[in-house]
Amino acid sequence: MKNKRQEAILEIISKYDIETQETLLDKLKSKGYDVTQATVSRDIRELELIKVSSKDGGYKYAAREKEDQRPNAKYMNIMRETVVSIDYANNLIVIKTFSGMAQAAAAAIDALFGDEILGTIAGDDTIFAAVHTMTSAQIIVRQIKESMGIV
Numbered sequence: 001m002k003n004k005r006q007e008a009i010l011e012i013i014s015k016y017d018i019e020t021q022e023t024l025l026d027k028l029k030s031k032g033y034d035v036t037q038a039t040v041s042r043d044i045r046e047l048e049l050i051k052v053s054s055k056d057g058g059y060k061y062a063a064r065e066k067e068d069q070r071p072n073a074k075y076m077n078i079m080r081e082t083v084v085s086i087d088y089a090n091n092l093i094v095i096k097t098f099s100g101m102a103q104a105a106a107a108a109i110d111a112l113f114g115d116e117i118l119g120t121i122a123g124d125d126t127i128f129a130a131v132h133t134m135t136s137a138q139i140i141v142r143q144i145k146e147s148m149g150i151v
Contacts, residue, residue, distance in 0.1 A: 005033050006043050010063055013049065017060040024061065075108035080148050082108075084125075088137035093117075093129040095144075102127050113140055 005028065012018060012027045025040050047063065054060040082101035087094055097105045106122035109129060117140070118130040131137050144150075 002043075005035065005039075006047055008033060009040075009043055009047060009049075013061045013063065017054045017056070017058070019054070019058055019060055072112065075111050076147055078104055078108040079112075079144065083144070083148065086141055086144055086150075088134070088141050090134050091131050091137050093127075093131065093137050093141055095127040095129065097125050097127065099125045101125065109144075113143075116140060 008028060008031055009024065012024065012031075016027065018024045018027065021037055021040050021044065024044075025035065025037055028035050028040065044061070049061045050064050051059040052062040082097045082105045084096045084098060086096070095102075095105060095109070102122040102125050106120040106127045106129075109117065109127065110120055113129075116131060116136060118132065120127055120129045129140075131140060
């Protein structure tokens, strides 16, 4: 129920300029949600809604920019600044970095490709990343190269 209610909140704030919790509460009730102001307040906090300027000069609730987009840019920047070369052998990806930068690059790789990579081992200037298959290794290497402008 909570997830559906929070989805409804996101839908409402995307369609209407909602300035107050009371207005949001009314919209939710009109959609059939029997909620209290305290529940709406808690949902706003959990959804990390923010107030932004509206067209009429007032303020309205809005969803915060996806958090995972900003860190991805940071991680890609780490990759661009540290990686010297990348290649694969079977299901093992080998990444060479500038001296002392392998740990940072490995952390970035884990953050960016955590679901696809079984694990990474980083030394001073070399990272080994294990994946399930050679095809996975090819895809990840290509994605990293493309994002770094190497291809």
